[in-house]
Amino acid sequence: MIAKHIPNMICIFRILLVGPVVWLLWHGDFVATLWLFLIAGFSDGLDGFLARRFGWRSRLGEILDPLADKFLMVSMFITLTLVGLIPLWLAALVVGRDLVIVTGGVVYNWLFGAVQPQPTDVSKLNTSLQLVFVLVVVSGAAYGWPGEYWVIALGASVMVTTIISGVDYVWQWSRKAYLSRVNAT
Numbered sequence: 001m002i003a004k005h006i007p008n009m010i011c012i013f014r015i016l017l018v019g020p021v022v023w024l025l026w027h028g029d030f031v032a033t034l035w036l037f038l039i040a041g042f043s044d045g046l047d048g049f050l051a052r053r054f055g056w057r058s059r060l061g062e063i064l065d066p067l068a069d070k071f072l073m074v075s076m077f078i079t080l081t082l083v084g085l086i087p088l089w090l091a092a093l094v095v096g097r098d099l100v101i102v103t104g105g106v107v108y109n110w111l112f113g114a115v116q117p118q119p120t121d122v123s124k125l126n127t128s129l130q131l132v133f134v135l136v137v138v139s140g141a142a143y144g145w146p147g148e149y150w151v152i153a154l155g156a157s158v159m160v161t162t163i164i165s166g167v168d169y170v171w172q173w174s175r176k177a178y179l180s181r182v183n184a185t
Helices: 003-026 030-054 059-082 088-111 121-143 148-184
Strands: none
Touching: 003 030, 003 059, 030 059, 030 121, 059 088, 059 121, 088 148, 121 148
16 A cells, blocks of 8 residues: 555545444434544544645545545534434534535536635634534533533534635635636636
């Protein structure tokens, strides 16, 4: 195996963790869910670190990493809703934003050329808050800690940053599409 493929293999591992994490959550094993989710989160940081530190970046990795993140987070939000731990509207907002981003990327790629995934600062904040929110919700279900106040505060933060980052993505990619069209004529 060539070392430069390690980050991509870690991303694939993270994608493969989605099934067991969702299964455990669905069956109410919140402690095991929390641990597997933490492993998935750690693997996200590890693959990014390795890719940057050793220059093991690839086009496949640029696609796999955000895809793995989206699979995990969307699956968690949907399952948390189905087991009654978070409200439907919040999951719909998070999933809807991701659908808009993925659809926009596909359309941009089809009409204008290859998409270079570049998460914005507000998107990175949103992803971090989503991660912490899921950890707090599952931790609350597993251990009763840190409490409802944190779930509500983080849920509100996820809502706000999801809306802002969704609008930001639409604005930035619409602007890029417009400038691409103007420069082509």
